[in-house]
Amino acid sequence: xxxxxxxxxxxVSRVPRLQVLLAVSLIVIATAYWRVQVVQGDRYxxxxxxxxxxxxxxxxxxxxxxxxxxxVLVDNVPSYNLLLDRTRSNDIDAALAFAAEVLDQGVxxxxxxxxxxxxxxxxxxxxxxxxxxxxxxxxxxxxELEFPEFQIDVEHLRLYRHGSLTAHILGYLxxxxxxxxxxxxxxxxxxxxxxRKGVERVFDLLLRGRDGERELVxxxxxxxxxxxxxxxxxxxxxxxxxxxxxxxxxATRYLEGRAGAAVALDPRNGEVxxxxxxxxxxxxxxxxxxxxxxWRELVESPxxxxxxxxxxxxxxxxSIFKVVLANAGLTEGTIEPSDSVFxxxxxQIYNRRTRCWLRRGHGWVNLxxxxxxxxxxxxxxxxxxxxxxxxxxxxxxxxxxxxTGFDIPGEKAGxxxxxEWSLTHRRSPWYxxxxxxxxxxxxxxxxTPLQVARMIAVLANGGRLVTPHVRRxxxxxLSAPIAVDPQAISFVREAMWAVVNEKHGxxxxxxxxxxxxxxxxxxxQVVEQKSWTSNExxxxxxxxxxxxxxxxxxxxxxxxxxAFVEHGGHGSAAAAPLVKLIYETYFRASDAS
Amino acid sequence: xxxxxxxxxxxxxxxxxxHLAGVRWVLLVAALALAGLGLATVHSASSELSLDYLxxxxxxxxxxILALALTFSIDYxxxxxxxxxxYIVGLVILTAVLFLGTVxxxxxxxxxxxxxxxxxxxxxKLSTAVLLARYLxxxxxRYLRLRQIAIACGIAGLPxxxxxxxRDMGSAMMFMPLLAGMLFVSGVRWQVVVAALVLALIxxxxxxxxxxxxxxxTRVLTFLDPGREPLGAGYQLRQSKIAVGSGQVAGxxxxxxxxxxxxxxxxxHTDFVFAVLAEEWGFLGVVGVLMLYAxxxxxxxxxxxxxxxxxxILLVVGLLGGFAFHVVYNTxxxxxxxxxxxxxxxxxxxxxxxxxxxxxxxxxxxxxxFRRYVNR
Numbered sequence: 001x002x003x004x005x006x007x008x009x010x011x012v013s014r015v016p017r018l019q020v021l022l023a024v025s026l027i028v029i030a031t032a033y034w035r036v037q038v039v040q041g042d043r044y045x046x047x048x049x050x051x052x053x054x055x056x057x058x059x060x061x062x063x064x065x066x067x068x069x070x071x072v073l074v075d076n077v078p079s080y081n082l083l084l085d086r087t088r089s090n091d092i093d094a095a096l097a098f099a100a101e102v103l104d105q106g107v108x109x110x111x112x113x114x115x116x117x118x119x120x121x122x123x124x125x126x127x128x129x130x131x132x133x134x135x136x137x138x139x140x141x142x143x144e145l146e147f148p149e150f151q152i153d154v155e156h157l158r159l160y161r162h163g164s165l166t167a168h169i170l171g172y173l174x175x176x177x178x179x180x181x182x183x184x185x186x187x188x189x190x191x192x193x194x195x196r197k198g199v200e201r202v203f204d205l206l207l208r209g210r211d212g213e214r215e216l217v218x219x220x221x222x223x224x225x226x227x228x229x230x231x232x233x234x235x236x237x238x239x240x241x242x243x244x245x246x247x248x249x250x251a252t253r254y255l256e257g258r259a260g261a262a263v264a265l266d267p268r269n270g271e272v273x274x275x276x277x278x279x280x281x282x283x284x285x286x287x288x289x290x291x292x293x294x295w296r297e298l299v300e301s302p303x304x305x306x307x308x309x310x311x312x313x314x315x316x317x318x319s320i321f322k323v324v325l326a327n328a329g330l331t332e333g334t335i336e337p338s339d340s341v342f343x344x345x346x347x348q349i350y351n352r353r354t355r356c357w358l359r360r361g362h363g364w365v366n367l368x369x370x371x372x373x374x375x376x377x378x379x380x381x382x383x384x385x386x387x388x389x390x391x392x393x394x395x396x397x398x399x400x401x402x403x404t405g406f407d408i409p410g411e412k413a414g415x416x417x418x419x420e421w422s423l424t425h426r427r428s429p430w431y432x433x434x435x436x437x438x439x440x441x442x443x444x445x446x447x448t449p450l451q452v453a454r455m456i457a458v459l460a461n462g463g464r465l466v467t468p469h470v471r472r473x474x475x476x477x478l479s480a481p482i483a484v485d486p487q488a489i490s491f492v493r494e495a496m497w498a499v500v501n502e503k504h505g506x507x508x509x510x511x512x513x514x515x516x517x518x519x520x521x522x523x524x525q526v527v528e529q530k531s532w533t534s535n536e537x538x539x540x541x542x543x544x545x546x547x548x549x550x551x552x553x554x555x556x557x558x559x560x561x562x563a564f565v566e567h568g569g570h571g572s573a574a575a576a577p578l579v580k581l582i583y584e585t586y587f588r589a590s591d592a593s
Numbered sequence: 594x595x596x597x598x599x600x601x602x603x604x605x606x607x608x609x610x611x612h613l614a615g616v617r618w619v620l621l622v623a624a625l626a627l628a629g630l631g632l633a634t635v636h637s638a639s640s641e642l643s644l645d646y647l648x649x650x651x652x653x654x655x656x657x658i659l660a661l662a663l664t665f666s667i668d669y670x671x672x673x674x675x676x677x678x679x680y681i682v683g684l685v686i687l688t689a690v691l692f693l694g695t696v697x698x699x700x701x702x703x704x705x706x707x708x709x710x711x712x713x714x715x716x717x718k719l720s721t722a723v724l725l726a727r728y729l730x731x732x733x734x735r736y737l738r739l740r741q742i743a744i745a746c747g748i749a750g751l752p753x754x755x756x757x758x759x760r761d762m763g764s765a766m767m768f769m770p771l772l773a774g775m776l777f778v779s780g781v782r783w784q785v786v787v788a789a790l791v792l793a794l795i796x797x798x799x800x801x802x803x804x805x806x807x808x809x810x811t812r813v814l815t816f817l818d819p820g821r822e823p824l825g826a827g828y829q830l831r832q833s834k835i836a837v838g839s840g841q842v843a844g845x846x847x848x849x850x851x852x853x854x855x856x857x858x859x860x861x862h863t864d865f866v867f868a869v870l871a872e873e874w875g876f877l878g879v880v881g882v883l884m885l886y887a888x889x890x891x892x893x894x895x896x897x898x899x900x901x902x903x904x905x906i907l908l909v910v911g912l913l914g915g916f917a918f919h920v921v922y923n924t925x926x927x928x929x930x931x932x933x934x935x936x937x938x939x940x941x942x943x944x945x946x947x948x949x950x951x952x953x954x955x956x957x958x959x960x961x962x963f964r965r966y967v968n969r
Contacts, residue, residue, distance in 0.1 A: 010735050011906045012898050014778045018910070019894050025921045026883050032928045036838045037876040044838020048851055 056216060060209030061156060063236035065170060065199060067245040068273065068472060073166055074200075076156040080132040082140065083125035084114065089149040098147060102139050103129050125151055158200075162245065164280035165252050168308040169243065169408060169470060171198025172286035196286070198308075198408055199239065199470060209236035240472040242271035250585045251276040251563075254578045260565040261309035261449040264582055267457035267551060267560045270466030270476045272406075274561075274582065275450075277309040311404075311411040314446035315564065318522030319374045319506075320549045321395075321441030323459065323492050325382050326371060328394035330488035334385050337491060340364045343377035350433045354380055357523070371495035374506045374521060376440050383439020388430055391438060392418035397482045398455040398465075400447055405467045407474065415446040442525060453562040456520075456549045458482060459496070460557035463489050496520055497554040507548065510580045515587055516554035519579065522547030526567065543567040548575035552583055559586055608964045616962045617896055621661075623889040624955045627940035628654050628948070630882065631866070635943045637848045638862040638869045646862050646943045653945040657952030664956030668964060669723075672957075673904050676724040680748075683720040686713045687755040694759070712946035714764040717752045719950055719957075722771055722911040724748055729779045730903035736780040745776060763935030767915055774914025775907050829865070832858045833927050836868040844875030862943045864935055867927045879924075882941075886920045896962045905961040912954045 036044065065074040082099065089095060100107045110128055117126045132140075132152070140150050158173055160166065174196040176188045187205060188194060194208070195201035212233035244264075251262040255278035264274035281298060298306055307313055329335040345361035346353055356362065356376040362369065370378035383391060395401060401416030415421075417438065422430040437443030447455075450468055457466050463486055465479035496518035500507040506521040524545040546568030551557040561582045568574025632654065636647035672679070690713050695703045703710040725748050732741050749772040756765040836850065836858050845851070850872035861869050871879050890913055897909040916939055923938040925931045937944050939951045 007733050007735060008903055008906070010780060011778050011903060014780070015894055015898050015906075015910065018774060018777065018914070019891060022890055022917050022921070023887070025917075025925075026887055029921065029924050029928070029930070030880055030883055032925070032930055033837065033871065033876055033879045036834060036928055037840055037871065037879070038842055041838055041841035044835050045841060047835045048839035 056214045058212035058214060058230070058233045059155070060211050060233035061235040062158070062209065063207040063238045065207075065239045065241060067241055067243045067248075068271075069244065069246075070240075071245050072161055073241070073243070073245070074170060075159040075161055077159045078154050079130070079157045080134070080137050081127055081153040081155055082129040082132055082136075083151040083153050084128050085125040085149050085151055092149070095147045095149055098143065099128060099140070099150065102136050103132070105129075125153075158283075160283045162248075163284065164282050165245075165248055166243070167198075167280045167283045168277045168310070169198050169241075169275050170283065171200040172196055172283045173200055174286060197410075199241065202407055202409060203239055203471065207236040207239060210234040241470045242266075242273060242472045243275070243470060244273040244586070244589075246585055246589060247274040247582055248276060250581050251578060252278065252280070254581055255565070258565055258568065258574075259303055259309070260563070260568065260575075261313070262561070262563045262578055262582070263310050263449050263453040264559055264561045264586070265453050265457060265466070265468055267460035267466060267557050269478070270454075270457070270468050271472070272468050272470050273559070273586075275308075275310050275408075275470070277307065279303045279305050281305040308408075308410060309564070310449045311406060311408065312448070314412050314414045314448050315545055316443065316445050316524045317400075317441040317447045317452060318524045318545075318547050319376075319441055320452060320520045320522035320547050321438075321445065322371060322374065322379050323496065323520055324395050324398055324400075324455070325379055325386065325391065325439055326367060326492050326495070327398075327484050327488045328386055328390060329367070329382050330491060331394070331483075331485040332386065332390065335367060335382060337367045340366045341370070341375075341378045341381050343375050345377075347377050347380065349380055349384060349436055352433055352436075354436060367491075368495045368498060371492065371520070372498040372502060372505050374499075379439045380436050383435050384432075386439075388432075388435045388438060389418045391435070392416045394484070395445075397484060398458055400451055400455060404450055404454050405476075406450060407469045407471055411450070412446075412448055414448055414451055415444065417444045441522060449562050449564045452547070452549050452564075453560050456551055456560045456562065459489055459493055460551035460560055462486065493518060493554065496550075500550070507550070507576060510548070510550065510576045510583075512580060512583055512587075515552055515583060517550055517552040517579075517583060518554040518557075519548060519550030519576075521576070522549065543569050546573060546575040548579045550579050550583075552587075559583070608967050612963055612966060616959055617892050618959075620889055620892045620896070620959060621955060623885050623892070624940060624952070627882070627885055627889070628657070628952075630870070630885075631941040631943075631948075633847070634866050634870050634873075634941060635862045637850070637873060638866060639943070649945070650943050650948070653948045654952075657949045660949055661952040661956035661959075664953050665960045665963065667960065668967075669905060669908055669957060669961050670964075672723050673727040673730075673908075676720070676727045679720045680724040680752075683713070683717040684752060684755065687717055687752055687759075691755065691758055710945070712761075712764070712944075714752070714756045714759070714761060715946040715950040716953075717756070718764075718767060718771060718915060719912075719953060721749055721752050721768065722775075722908060722915070725772065725775050725911055726904050726908035729775055729907050732779065733903065734780065736782050737776070739785070742776065742781060742785065745772065745779075761935075763937075766934065766936070767919065770918035771911050771915040774917075775911040778907065778910045829860070829933060830929055833865055833868045834929055836861075836865075837871040837928055840872040840875040840878070842876050844871075844873050844878055847873050849873060864923065864933075864937050864942060865927055866942045867924055867938050870941065871927070883924065886917075890917050890920070893958050896958055899965055900961050901965045901967060905965070909958050909961050912958060916951070916954065 061076060064072060064076070067073055082103070084095075096107050096110050100110055103110075113128050114126055137152055140147075140152060144150070160170060160172075172195075173193040176190060176192040176194045180188045180192075180194055181190060187208070187210075192208075195204035200207065210233065212231045214227060214230045216227055247264055251264075251274055255262065255276060258278060260278050262274060262276040263272065265272045285294060285298070330337070342364055343356050343358075343362040345359050346355045348354075354376070357374065362373055362375045362377070365373070365375045365378050367378070369375065392401075395416045400414060402413050403411040417430070417434075419430040422428060434443050438445050454466060454468060458464065461478070463481040463484060465482060467476040467478075469476050497516060499505040499521070500510045500517045500519050502508075507517075507519045510517055510519055524547065526542050526544055544567070546565045547563070549560075549562045551560045559582075561579045563575040563578040563582075565574040565578070632647060632650055635650050636645060639646040690704060693704070695710070703712055725745060728748060729737075729741075729745060732738075734741075737745070749768045753765050753768040756768070759765075839845065840850070850869060858865055858868055867879075867882075870882060874881070893909060893913045893916075897906050897913070900906045900909060919936060919939050922931060922934075922936050923942075926933055926936065937947055940948065
């Protein structure tokens with residue numbers, strides 16, 4: 001075997017230096033302990049004595065939420081929890097057996113609850129069971145002497161009085177996430193319930209108040225002797241919304257069994273009176289911890305119940321968009337109200353045969369008739385003259401293509417296409433034939449129902465953009481008048497009145513005795529139709545979506561109502577009755593008051 | 594690893610039983626004394642809990658002593674011979690734990706078996722020490738070449754990176770003193786040390802100040818240490834110092850510390866067990882325990898100095914380096930000299946894998962001593 005002389009001594013010679021390093025470190029450390037224990041020992045001894053104060057939080061009551069008429073939408077109800085104070089336990093097994101018997105569950109379930117929280121901070125009692133019945137509460141309270149470790153804790157749970165009716169607006173609470181804690185450590189601490197969605201989320205800081213604290217003096221066994229001091233909790237503020245519960249109820253009832261959205265807002269100030277998204281969900285599911293199965297069911301439901309269809313789903317606006325073109329054409333001087341176009345039911349544009357929805361054609365139509373009877377041929381020609389970029393410009397003036405600034409978060413921006421968008425997003429030039437589709441609100445153009453309501457509000461209030469909001473009294477000033485000819489706006493308003501109130505108007509079915517309603521129908525094709533197929537012949541999921549957008553009273557509008565019904569067929573058929581119902585309810589109530 | 598000439602009085606290729614008498618048993622005595630003290634303190638720190646950790650820790654100490662006997666009986670040259678496969682198996686297990694492990698305290702570094710858990714990173718440190726000892730022994734130069742330093746860093750860096758990925762920062766950090774001790778003893782020119790420090794500082798500073806955005810820094814910090822609580826750290830240190838200080842000179846007496854008995858002090862049976870000891874045994878207890886640690890480490894150093902060959906020296910230095918750093922950092926952290934990180938105190942803190950690994954290390958060190966006359 002080859003023998004190699006090892007360099008051994010140089011290794012050995014370096015070891016003492018490490019020994020010195022260690023000795024120095026230990027001496028430094030011993031000195032630090034000497035300082036803390038001997039020099040400052042008295043001070044720390046005193047602190048240790050004072051450390052016998054135990055801090056117990058007092059939960060603040062969360063603010064209530066009311067509708068515009070003072071009806072309670074969200075309430076707090078007491079719920080009883082069973083806590084286990086480990087410091088007071090003598091015979092934990094007997095206590096658990098007792099609790100298991102009262103609660104009618106197995107001891108292992110309680111033991112896992114304890115294990116799960118075994119690392120919780122000192123003195124924190126462990127949560128054994130939630131939502132006890134009053135009978136259970138009394139049985140456990142009576143046994144207090146025998147089992148001093150049990151405490152009953154009253155917790156206030158959110159009660160959404162109207163359940164799914166207001167779920168999309170109000171949202172729900174959930175346990176604070178790490179992100180919440182990191183974002184605002186002053187207001188949030190672990191285990192807090194915070195607003196997760198909707199109003200509960202946006203106005204969380206307002207609603208939550210501030211938790212208080214009790215300082216208890218505990219003895220060496222951890223038992224409470226006296227109360228040393230307390231800082232009371234500050235309740236959260238109540239919140240008054242602009243919503244009208246009754247409108248909400250009517251629209252929800254109408255939309256039952258369908259998918260759709262309905263919005264009502266006051267065009268004078270942007271107050272949202274109604275915001276309905278169907279189908280909805282039961283927010284009480286979130287009051288207690290959701291199990292993953294329930295969560296999956298909600299998220300994966302084919303109808304996407306968690307989606308707020310008024311602000312999160314976008315669709316083509318259909319013929320409602322014609323009011324934008326009319327304003328654009330008049331303001332730009334592209335057309336005069338008296339100009340007429342002949343509608344034969346179909347025409348040839350860009351070498352393509354395009355149809356009007358009315359197979360037999362409208363004959364000679366001017367702008368007023370084109371709006372009233374929703375003639376497609378008229379607007380094909382107008383769109384061709386304006387071009388996509390001018391159409392997009394006016395659409396944006398009416399607030400489309402960007403979020404409305406609604407105080408409930410999660411809004412979609414929608415899409416208003418132009419040539420630049422086509423180049424940057426599709427990497428292909430805009431095809432002029434598409435302009436023809438956009439002119440009647442089809443093709444690559446997307447809006448939310450709330451955006452449509454805001455657009456209609458501009459017409460209703462004579463040219464100003466509102467900021468929709470649900471919190472009453474929030475300052476939401478109107479925009480300066482938009483750059484559209486006021487005469488164009490009043491012309492279109494009058495034509496919209498004709499839609500509902502004159503013979504051949506597409507919205508005639510909405511007509512109400514005594515109230516002047518103005519509106520516009522819209523239809524969104526789900527599948528492109530090669531010919532005039534009747535919608536009733538199509539399976540439901542291929543049927544058109546129906547829009548109806550309106551305001552009333554026509555002379556001095558105070559309410560804008562927009563309805564959108566998925567697969568509802570032609571605009572006046574499915575969406576119009578909902579709009580009518582809302583006006584009936586609204587004006588009946590205002591007559592009564 | 595390779596047979597060498599050495600000052601030998603007795604040449605034999607097996608250690609003789611009569612050499613047992615010459616082994617530094619004081620090392621074992623110190624270790625057992627510390628472990629016994631650990632059991633008592635863990636009991637004091639957790640007896641008021643629904644779960645007393647004493648029986649579990651006692652089981653681990655028992656298993657540890659058996660493991661000690663086993664590793665003592667295996668020749669470290671045999672270990673060294675198989676160090677590469679052992680090391681690779683260690684890497685595979687560390688990788689497996691990333692995918693199959695359970696999460697405790699934010700770190701995915703555990704294999705759970707019912708209520709017991711094993712932390713492979715503790716054993717990876719041992720296998721890394723053995724491979725490093727083998728490699729650095731083979732260099733056989735007065736000073737290491739840069740390439741050799743790089744290879745040694747790679748050997749330690751690979752398992753360390755895997756432990757970082759488990760988000761177990763404290764354990765990952767512990768590969769450093771192990772590596773540093775062994776490199777130092779193997780011979781690193783001071784110019785290299787200075788250059789490395791300067792490069793690391795400059796690189797880190799540039800990255801931190803000019804490249805990384807605030808949210809990235811936060812992300813890095815959170816990634817490195819998910820258990821980090823901005824509010825909790827101050828509380829922990831304050832309670833720890835109160836516990837230590839209120840022990841004063843003679844301590845409050847066993848099971849009498851209010852800080853621990855009243856549970857003001859978090860993590861009192863694990864990373865902060867020394868605060869409990871300081872509270873109940875006072876400054877005298879602290880000095881006594883530090884002296885026990887010094888006894889262990891300095892006697893270990895004697896084993897290193899008289900070891901048979903380079904592998905033996907390096908192995909003992911590596912094991913002791915990691916051990917000493919644990920002791921120094923933990924006791925310094927408890928009294929507030931260094932930032933709080935999850936580094937437990939050997940033999941005193943509750944923790945199965947850690948205790949087991951420390952006993953195995955004792956077995957290895959004693960084994961090196963036992964075989965100091967062996968010649969093959």
